[in-house]
Amino acid sequence: MIPAIAVRRLDKRFGATRILRGVDLMVEPHERHALIGPNGAGKSTLFNLIAGAARPSAGRIELYGADITRLAPAAICRRGLARSFQTTSFFAKLSVFDNLRCAAQIANRDRMRWWQRYTATREGDGHAEQVLEAVGLAERRDVIAGTLSYADQRALDLGLALASGAHTLLLDEPTAGMNRAEAARAVELIRTATAGRTLLMVEHDMDVVFGLADRISVLVQGEVIATGTPDAIRADPVVRAAYLGDIGDAAQGAAG
Known part of the structure; x- marks a missing residue:
């Protein structure tokens, strides 16, 4: 192998x-x-x-x-291959969903052509919605990312890596x-959200x-x-x- x-x-x-x-x-x-x-x-x-x-x-x-x-x-x-850092890295003034949407669109850009852009955008948005659920941030979809708790910011950071399409x-x-409680929740999130990767x-x-x-x-x-x-x-x-x-x-x- x-x-x-x-x-x-x-x-x-x-x-x-x-x-x-x-x-x-x-x-x-x-x-x-x-x-x-x-x-x-x-x-x-x-x-x-x-x-x-x-x-x-x-x-x-x-x-x-x-x-x-x-x-x-x-x-x-x-x-x-995608990397997350010790300090979170995202667009602090954008919503949680818009951050994931940006990462998803980057993942699709190699397949995009000008006449396919609308379709590619819909695909990217659908992927961002899936990642939103996977990292447990669906209820914070429209929250400005910079106002999230630290644990939720780390979840978003993981979501950005997933939304990029990284294997x-x-x-x-x-x-x-x-x-300790936050770390335990983060471990379960990583375990489930990265399954198959x-x-x-x-x-x-x-x-x-x-x-x-x-x-x-x-x-x-x-x-x-x-x-x-x-x-x-x-x-x-x-x-x-x-x-x-x-x-x-x-x-x-x-x-x-």
Whole structure:
């Protein structure tokens, strides 16, 4: 099976500082894959490289077998990969629906011709309505996006990625800044709304990671030191020594 995302021997240097050191990472189609590690491990740098926001010093990145290593972010998005950020990114003065409508129209633009524009707009609006329901914002359809609660803003951020038509999603700390109840609701939303899609996420909340991910990769000092199921990662002595420590015991207790 061709991996959804394949990162091969990826290096990134900033001057003399080597941030990523020959990273190999495989994310399978329709998998929910978490990337964890201490601050400064290189997680955000790796996300930037996969999304095209930066260029690697060496190595290769593939999306369903196609080389995207040197493509610009917009070109990667058109191939079906969308990214959400730690801070929400939307049109604050537009309604929730109009934000989703914009993302849906961008997804349809390659198929649009001037004589088909009305039909394409109707298709985009229909898709935006479906996403509105999927992310639980139907009752806030006409609310100005900038006035949403923080949790609803993150739901809208996820909706924008879905409305773009992406089959592969990069989620950067999707529950950051949420309380326990909000984080639990966000996990269920991600689980249901991204069904059938491939998900790679960076997340520091171990309850979220162990509760949502099918597999986990651990990045420490620019290197992937382990990849496996949540149970395998929780029990890995190398991972526990390098990163999890008592967190692993807490996650074990929460899961028990």
